Amino acid sequence: MDIQLKRGLLDVCVLAAIGDSDAYGYQIIKDISPHVEITQSTLYPILRRLEEADCLNVRSEEYNGRLRKYYRVTPAGKSRIEEFKQDWAEIQEIYSFIAERTQAT
């Protein structure tokens, strides 16, 4: 898949994977991996980007004698998911157009 296209999709994927509960990095990888190829080196910049865009809140909690970061989707993050779902109809239109045109040639 095109890198730029995948990047935009993965942002929303991560938000959807976290959902309504708190999630940590490794857990997010495990949730998404069966559906989309993703590694820690891909996830880390996504989490940073989403946090800077106020789509994620981060908190640290003690786990097994160490600190673990948990991510939670903010209202802005939920809006981003909704926007993507609304954009999907337009994406399908574009795909249909391309498929139609390339089938005819």
Next chain:
Amino acid sequence: MKKAAFLRSLAQQLKGIPPSDIRQTLAYYSEAVSDAMDDGLDEEAAVRSLGTAEEIALSVKEELAGGGKLPQTRKRSGFTVLLLILGFPVWFSLLAAGAGILTAVFICIVALAVAAWALPLAFAAGTLYAAVCALLALVHGNLTVCACFAGAALVCAGLCILTYQLCKSLPRRCAALIRTIWTKLKALCFRRRNAK
């Protein structure tokens, strides 16, 4: 590779990015290794699952560069350096003249703020003088002159209060004006540099 060695290698690869970003990145990947080990992987397998330190550092630097947080290193060609050296008498003189003009403008603004205070002070002095004259005229029994000076004292007092109210906010406005001019100049310089 063990976790400590991996993190040392990663820290080495991340050199050049802000220290706070290095700390955050190392903390994240340290946590990632620990989480993978909690999930049942041994230490070396957990480190291997993250990818190489080079790949991770590259993705972090690409992300930071995209967000404009990485300092952009500009390479100057030899020709540019030569032009800078040869043109020094011209560009330095222009730069110095510009700085001189800017300083003069700022000094004028500050002088205006200071000089404006002469008005309320003058009116205050006028009030005092007219009041004293009115009192003296009253003592000498000259009511007409007393009334004139009293009226003048009231007018001066009113003007003193009015000009004081105007001058009170002047230093703040002048400081804001200086800040605005400086900010616009900086924005102009950086816009030209970024446009290149």
